Amino acid sequence: MxxxxxxxxxxxxxxxxxxxxxxxxxxxxxxxxxxxxxxxAEIKKPAVFYIKANFTEPEFEVGDTLDVIVKKVDEFGNESSFADSTDFEVGIVEGCDIGNILKPDGEEGQYFLSMKMPIKFIVADSLETDSTKVILRVGIESTDDTTYLPYSEFLQNNKMTEKANSQKTKSNKNDGASFAEDDITFQSCSIQDFMTDAIDTPEAELVEIIEIMLGETKYFGLQMKGEGTSAEYKICEVETEYGNAPVFPEDADGWIWQKTKTVWGDDPAEVVDEGGASGVYWEKKYPLFNGKSFKKMENLNDGLIRVIGRYWEEGKEANYKVKLTANDGAHYKTIIVKVVKPNDLLSDDESISYKWAKDIRNDDLNIDDFLIENGGKHGILPQLLKGQIFQEAIRENDKFWPSYRYEPWQDIRFRNQKNQDNVEYYLKQPYWVDANGMGLESGGEPVPIEHQNIRPILNYSTSTPYPNNPMKIGEYVSDNWAQYYVGSSSSLNRKFSKHPLYGPNEVQVIWNYLSKYYGKRDNKTDAIFQSEYFVKQFLKDNYIEFAQTRKASSYGYFQMLYTTAITGKFKYPRRLGNSPAPEKLSDHEIAKEYVMNHLLQNVNIKLRGKNESYSDNDWTDGFEKIWLESYRLYNGADDYAESIIRNSKKFSPKL
Incomplete structure (x- = not known):
């Protein structure tokens, strides 16, 4: 029929x-x-959709795996997903030498006539090419029920708004608008002819990776070449010696430095990996030094930004990568900043590295690696930590040694502070030294005798590295006289620590009087002997309390006070009854967490006054100024904080 x-x-x-x-x-x-x-009869016209393909990220690095998301778009712009069973034709248009397409079954290639989602692009682990861009062509065959068209036709029929254009420029994401079908020469990467007409062309660009060492400072600016839509942009380092003002180089070869306040915006750094953290600190200030001494923070010239490598951990480098973005108001340029481990902490003009230390187990400790590891974990510049050790620890034979120091004036201050609860707490056992012994009551541990290399070698009759017998304050200071003044032992000009109770330093007053009196009457050797004799006798006669050589002492490379360790925010622990022996703070592996956290606590105290926190950037007072003030909380002695910043300049990170 x-x-x-x-x-x-x-x-x-x-x-x-x-x-x-x-x-x-x-x-x-x-x-x-x-x-x-x-x-x-009812006759249905085939549905019409446009195929749209995007890389999930518009930028990539060496070794990355890029995902391609393919959607179908109706005439109103509504997007929906394809079925998992959908076949696509996929090939590389540009960037053939950058990597390969990856099929779900693991097969790699540069062209596939038929493949299902997920569609991925594998970037090679190393690149020897000038290519910086990858463009794919993703196509699909129409069916009896559905007609598919290129996404470029949708864009031509539905002009993008200025807002969409602006967002597209900022993100660099390709919505398929960059290439009309006639613009593409597919054979650039494959001998295959592309079979499907309904296509989209997602693209991604290789982003430049800049490495910065943990603790290193770098300055960056934005350069532009050309005008309008043909303009090119690049972010470049502005090199300068640490402590000096960075200055823009001259414009050259058509590249012009962009010197405006808005180049770096208010939030130029973005963490690359979801769940990661920023490995850098940035600010629009720089530290000005006078020689080796820190002077003040200054504002950078417009268009410059300072970046400091602040966090680094072995095996977690990717977690701390940061995307740094500059703009000229209409166009954006991005680099990736990756924090890497330095090999050494030593400035070029220094000859003694102090790279090694002896520890309490008589092992050699690579102090640089120790500080890089722990500073990188906590976000503290390792050269600051080394500058502090240089100030605090005994140095012999170009090495640091775990150090011990009884603090007599702190001992007296703790007994006489206004807060009676704190006084009672200080007087409690264990570890309170009295006529009965070294404070072993209430579960106290004995003074360890196995620790080695404790410095200085103290002047008392004992076989232990720490005081192991009760002594009076004046007796101890007299017997270990050289620890408690600054100046040469062969000089009458000496400086003594100020007594915290009486304001003017009575020891200094007595010494000044005696040294002048005997200095006029006797030769220098006799004058020194007579002055020392009478000052020591004064101490023995007037400071007759038992010296708290366990509680009121500082230990290790950082010279952390035991009282600080047990009463700070990060406890040693706080309850005296279950505290380990104070002397165990000489063990760098035990002390490190208390030292690092105490330093950060002091920094945050200073930042809270500005309604800021350590995780913020561009601190109001600037990086070095905040650290200077925080070290004054650690030790309020004259020039102590300044000496840490000054010492840190000796130990700049090096590869």
Missing amino acids: KVIKKIERLNKTKGRIENPAIEFIIIPSEGGEEIFGIGK
Whole structure:
């Protein structure tokens, strides 16, 4: 039987033929009369969608795996997903030498006639090419039910708003608008002819990676070449010696430095990996030094930014990568900043590295690696830590040694502070030294005798590295006289620590009087002997309390006070009854957490006054100024904080 159809009337509604009247003639297959009739049938026009493909990230690094997301878009711009069973034709248009397409079954190549999602692009682990961009061509065949068209046609039919254009420029994401079908020479990467006409062309660009050492400072600016849509941009380092003012180099070869306040915006750094943390601190200030001494913080010239490598951990480098973005108001340029481990902490103009230390187990300790590891973990510049050790620890034979120091004036201050609760707490056992012994009551541990290399070698009759017998304050200071003044032992000009109770330093007053008196009467050697004799006798006669050589002492490379360790925010622990022996703070592996956290606590105290925190950037007072003030909380002695910043300049990070 043969059917002849003739459409009499079409009612079109949104591309679909609804209930048309159809005249049809039926002719029997083996002769007979024609049968005429009128009937109705519904004929559906194929649905129309545009294929849209994007890389999930517009930028990539060496070794990355890029995901391609493919969507179908209706005429109103509504996006929906393809079924997992959908076949796509995928090939590389540009960037053939950068990597390969990866199929779900693990096969790699530069062209596949048919592959299902997920569609991935594998960037090579190393690149020897000038190519910086990857462009794919993703296509799909139309079916009887669905017609697919290139996404570029959708964009041509639906002009993007200025807002969308602005967002597109900022993110560098490709929505398929960059390439019309005629612009693409597919054979650039494959001998295959592309079979499908419904295509989109996602693209991604290789982003420049700048390495910065933990603790290193770098300055960056933005350069532009050309104008309008053809303008090129690049972020470049502005080199200068640490402590000096960075200055823009001259414009050259058509590249012009962008010297405006808005180049770096208010938030130029973005963590690359979700769940990661910023490995850098940035600010729009720089530290000005006078020689090796820190002078003040100054504002950078417009268009410059300072970046400091602040966090680094072995095996977690990717967690701390940061995307640094500059702009000229309309166009954006991005680099990735990656913090790397320095090999040494030593400035070029220094000859003694102090790279090694002896520890309490008589092992050699690579102090640089120790400080890099722990400073990088806590976000403290390792050269600051080394500058502090240089100030605090005993140095012999170009090495640091774990050090011990009883603090007599702190001992007296603790006993006489106004807060009686604190006084009672200080007087409690364990570790309170009295006529009965070294404070072993209430579960106190004995003075360890196994610690080695404790410096200085103290002047008392004992076989232990720490005081192991009760002594009076004046007696101890007299017997270990050289620890408590500054100046040469062969000089009458000496400086003594100020007594915290009486304001003017009575020891200094007595010494000044005696040294002048005997200095006029006797030769220098006799004058020194007589002055020392009478000052020591004064101490023995007037400071007769038992010296708290366990509680009121500082230990280790950082000279942390035991009282600081047990009463700070990060406890040693706080309850005396279950505290380990104070002397165990000489062990760098035990002391490190208390030291690092105490330093950060002091920094945050200073920042809270500005409604800022350590995780913030561009601190109001500037990086070095905040650290200077925080070290004054650690030790309020004259020039102590300044000496740490000054010492840190000796130990700049080096590869």
